[in-house]
Amino acid sequence: MNGRENGSVLIEALIGAALVALVLASMYGIVGDDAMRDRIVTQKRMALLIAQSEMDAVGATLPVATGSTGGVEGPYVWRVDIQPYAASQGVSNSGPLLQVTVSVRPRDGNVTLVTLKSLALGAVS
Numbered sequence: 001m002n003g004r005e006n007g008s009v010l011i012e013a014l015i016g017a018a019l020v021a022l023v024l025a026s027m028y029g030i031v032g033d034d035a036m037r038d039r040i041v042t043q044k045r046m047a048l049l050i051a052q053s054e055m056d057a058v059g060a061t062l063p064v065a066t067g068s069t070g071g072v073e074g075p076y077v078w079r080v081d082i083q084p085y086a087a088s089q090g091v092s093n094s095g096p097l098l099q100v101t102v103s104v105r106p107r108d109g110n111v112t113l114v115t116l117k118s119l120a121l122g123a124v125s
């Protein structure tokens with residue numbers, strides 16, 4: 001073996017090491033991105049559970065009447081708004097039609113993670 005062959009082996013080894021480094025760097029980026037997406041999905045799942053729970057409370061523990069209420073559940077802030085439904089044609093014999101909106105956001109942020117809307121009949125006055 002002469003010196004030329006030894007140099008080409010060294011260059012092949014350096015190219016191989018560079019390729020391995022590129023693959024590892026791209027895998028690191030993919031794993032980090034996956035962890036971030038998993039965290040976002042977990043946040044939204046918890047926010048949805050809280051929103052569904054508060055929506056279920058309307059009529060059971062929260063009165064079906066115009067107004068707003070809110071609270072804190074762990075790292076999340078929730079709000080229930082009950083307003084007259086804009087498309088309704090006044091008050092029927094069954095009572096006014098109200099739109100119930102439940103929104104949940106992180107305590108340390110102002111971006112709403114989940115918003116649920118539903119209609120409910122208010123009490124006849």
